[in-house]
Amino acid sequence: MPTRSEALEALLSEIRSEFPRFRIVPKRGDRLSRVIDLALRVLTLGQMREYMTHYHTVVFDTLYVPDGWERTSPERMMVVLRHERVHLRQRRRYGTLWMAFLYAVPILPLGLALGRARIEWEAYAETIRATADLLGEEEARSASLRAHVVRQFTSASYGWMWPFPSTVNRWYDDVLETFRGEDRSGTGEPQQGKA
Numbered sequence: 001m002p003t004r005s006e007a008l009e010a011l012l013s014e015i016r017s018e019f020p021r022f023r024i025v026p027k028r029g030d031r032l033s034r035v036i037d038l039a040l041r042v043l044t045l046g047q048m049r050e051y052m053t054h055y056h057t058v059v060f061d062t063l064y065v066p067d068g069w070e071r072t073s074p075e076r077m078m079v080v081l082r083h084e085r086v087h088l089r090q091r092r093r094y095g096t097l098w099m100a101f102l103y104a105v106p107i108l109p110l111g112l113a114l115g116r117a118r119i120e121w122e123a124y125a126e127t128i129r130a131t132a133d134l135l136g137e138e139e140a141r142s143a144s145l146r147a148h149v150v151r152q153f154t155s156a157s158y159g160w161m162w163p164f165p166s167t168v169n170r171w172y173d174d175v176l177e178t179f180r181g182e183d184r185s186g187t188g189e190p191q192q193g194k195a
């Protein structure tokens with residue numbers, strides 16, 4: 001069994017071999033991040049205040065990380081990296097311009113942003129799976145993770161991209177449903193049957 005930090009290094013080198021220009025930059029002290037932070041505050045009328053302190057953001061091949069990244073546990077870092085790897089792959093799939101358009105424009109920039117919601121649904125499904133793999137299925141099924149994820153869709157965090165908690169909760173159930181009998185470990189090891 002690799003140690004926690006070996007597992008983190010292995011994931012990082014996997015990502016770098018898939019995306020050679022991948023790098024991690026702290027948001028604090030980064031000019032682009034300050035501009036985005038300000039724009040989000042304006043667009044959400046001051047409600048999105050945690051861009052610099054709580055959110056991880058991929059722009060091109062760079063992952064911008066909030067305060068405290070270096071103090072994050074390897075498991076939580078890996079959960080974030082797996083979410084962000086989905087976005088890196090989406091950009092490769094859609095192309096930079098189309099990805100930016102999907103993310104930023106339809107249907108409206110704020111509220112009911114279907115393009116952004118679809119992109120994040122795919123990435124948060126990976127967050128839930130990675131949480132189950134790295135922190136345990138109980139954590140993935142916990143009310144606190146569910147509440148956190150649902151809030152990302154329904155609150156100002158992503159500009160109220162899908163403000164219907166019931167739809168988001170149903171999607172969350174569907175993701176959990178895929179756990180049944182599925183090998184999520186990615187290591188080829190069979191999953192221990194858990195009740």
Ligand SMILES: [Zn+2]
Nearest residue numbers: 083087120123
């Ligand atoms: Zn995301």
